[in-house]
Amino acid sequence: MIDVHIKIIPTEDHNKCKSNIEMDNSNSIINEMYRYANDDNTNNDNELKEAIAVWAVSHNISHTACNALLKILNQYTLHKLPVDVRTLLQTPRQTYISKICEGEYFYFGLNDIFKKMLLKDNNTHINLLINIDGLPLAKSSQASLWIVLCSNTVNKTVYLAGAYFGYKKPTDSNVFLQSLINDLINFINNNYIYNGNKVQIRLFALICDAPAKSFVLCVKGHTDFYSCTKCEIKRKYINGRVCFPYKKTLYPFRKDELFSVNAYKDFQIRYSILNIIPGFLPINNTLDYMHLICLGVVKKIILLWIKGPLAVRLSVRTINRISYLLILLRNTTSYDFARRPRSIKDVKQWKAVEFRNFLLYTGPIVLRHVLKQDIYLHFLSLHIAVAILICPNLHEEAINYAEALLNHFVMSFEILYGKQYMSHNIHNLLHLCSDVRTYGPLDNFSAFRFENYMAFIKK
Numbered sequence: 001m002i003d004v005h006i007k008i009i010p011t012e013d014h015n016k017c018k019s020n021i022e023m024d025n026s027n028s029i030i031n032e033m034y035r036y037a038n039d040d041n042t043n044n045d046n047e048l049k050e051a052i053a054v055w056a057v058s059h060n061i062s063h064t065a066c067n068a069l070l071k072i073l074n075q076y077t078l079h080k081l082p083v084d085v086r087t088l089l090q091t092p093r094q095t096y097i098s099k100i101c102e103g104e105y106f107y108f109g110l111n112d113i114f115k116k117m118l119l120k121d122n123n124t125h126i127n128l129l130i131n132i133d134g135l136p137l138a139k140s141s142q143a144s145l146w147i148v149l150c151s152n153t154v155n156k157t158v159y160l161a162g163a164y165f166g167y168k169k170p171t172d173s174n175v176f177l178q179s180l181i182n183d184l185i186n187f188i189n190n191n192y193i194y195n196g197n198k199v200q201i202r203l204f205a206l207i208c209d210a211p212a213k214s215f216v217l218c219v220k221g222h223t224d225f226y227s228c229t230k231c232e233i234k235r236k237y238i239n240g241r242v243c244f245p246y247k248k249t250l251y252p253f254r255k256d257e258l259f260s261v262n263a264y265k266d267f268q269i270r271y272s273i274l275n276i277i278p279g280f281l282p283i284n285n286t287l288d289y290m291h292l293i294c295l296g297v298v299k300k301i302i303l304l305w306i307k308g309p310l311a312v313r314l315s316v317r318t319i320n321r322i323s324y325l326l327i328l329l330r331n332t333t334s335y336d337f338a339r340r341p342r343s344i345k346d347v348k349q350w351k352a353v354e355f356r357n358f359l360l361y362t363g364p365i366v367l368r369h370v371l372k373q374d375i376y377l378h379f380l381s382l383h384i385a386v387a388i389l390i391c392p393n394l395h396e397e398a399i400n401y402a403e404a405l406l407n408h409f410v411m412s413f414e415i416l417y418g419k420q421y422m423s424h425n426i427h428n429l430l431h432l433c434s435d436v437r438t439y440g441p442l443d444n445f446s447a448f449r450f451e452n453y454m455a456f457i458k459k
Helices: 012-037 042-058 063-076 111-120 173-190 210-217 289-307 316-332 344-349 352-366 373-389 396-417 424-439 448-458
Strands: 098-100 103-107 125-136 144-152 158-166 192-194 197-207 236-238 241-243
Touching: 042 063, 042 111, 098 173, 103 173, 111 125, 111 158, 111 192, 111 197, 125 210, 125 448, 144 173, 144 448, 158 173, 158 448, 173 197, 173 210, 289 344, 289 352, 289 373, 289 424, 316 344, 316 352, 352 373, 352 448, 373 396, 373 424, 396 424
Parallel strands: 125 197
Antiparallel strands: 098 103, 103 158, 125 144, 144 158, 192 197, 236 241
């Protein structure tokens, strides 16, 4: 029996403190701008320009607001400042769109992205996260964007590095990634110079869902016989379904030295240009828990409860009960949550954050006296494992415990739900703790920040 203790920590003081810190930072920049604006020494023009640029980028000030500020400063001070903020921020006047892979591609470059990152956090190194994903533009058309996004492990700000438009995905990932890879190699080998200081650049992790990952790695898709990027397990067909049955001892792990020479003939389609990035091991790419667990495993088990085998399928009355309890929680859900609970009948329309909230917060409460004991405890094993792995301060003992829970979850899943439902995502839970040991807590390398930006682009 697993005891679950739920503790709600008030965040009002923390948020108030955070707001005060942000206000202090904003005020210090504004005070610095005011000091320069009232200084008669025109030699300070460049310093004032830089101060305004830092303020504009740090606080996401609109171009309209910046132009209004520049007009006031030019009118009431002795400084000679640009009339337009685009001159101040050195925004390129022309865009160069390339015709590649049967579509159009524009690469923004990493230079300006690194500059913006360092304006926010003046560090001596940048651990870069790169996300690549497809974005359908309309249900009535095949038109789509393939987006290259960047972020830093220090903060969650996301930057657009490249955008490809076409009526299908790029035909060759190596051509699609060429500009990005060239930029990365240059900055990794030669360092990035900021304010006269060398900044070390490192590609920390490549974050993609399963289809995008197979595309950029040039490997077989997640439904193929040898589709696991972590080990050499071979899929099986059971009852017409592709599955990956549980095995107590893991299959041999894939090795980077073999991947880099295209040695995995049953797994690799062709050589991947990612192999030439200094210090980056493509085969050790991360497993993103947003796609793997939230949109993968949690969604799968809920759908199995609704229309799965009779042994685990819930009655209409039980489903209505769960939905009622979830809706009941809407009135007590704080504004810390981006989305409030909704009926389990709408599960196909749930967003990733709703599955995360169900797994970590609402699920253990509403399911407690509803599910059979073995099904409920099985769900709790995943809940506790993920709750451990998202903790900012992780110890090896805690990771080992989470690993044991995930191993139990995968093994029991086969018993409770059947071998035919042992999907690619269920299998990859066995590899998740290995990534946590390498990259830290799950939120260090999750796609949630990128998903929010993709939603912003689509608007």
